[in-house]
Amino acid sequence: MKRLFYIDYPQEHFEGQAHRYRCAYCKQETTHINGKLEGHLPGCEYRVALENAGFECNQLAEPAHEDMADEVD
Numbered sequence: 001m002k003r004l005f006y007i008d009y010p011q012e013h014f015e016g017q018a019h020r021y022r023c024a025y026c027k028q029e030t031t032h033i034n035g036k037l038e039g040h041l042p043g044c045e046y047r048v049a050l051e052n053a054g055f056e057c058n059q060l061a062e063p064a065h066e067d068m069a070d071e072v073d
């Protein structure tokens, strides 16, 4: 099972930096994660949960378009 983008993880602001977000679990910045499961740390709760659910890292996916991850709400 694969998805093109993995962007439904909980995000939080970098303190004092309104335009930067990071995964609430592994603290990787959204621009680093870039919508990819492997952008999270191997021990990230979100990544582990999806991997356990049968999702794979999507090495063959198209490169994510910029601004995909943090334009929610």
Ligand SMILES: [Zn+2]
Pocket (backbone or CB within 6 Å): 009, 023, 024, 025, 026, 027, 028, 040, 041, 044, 045, 046, 047
């Ligand atoms: Zn994460």
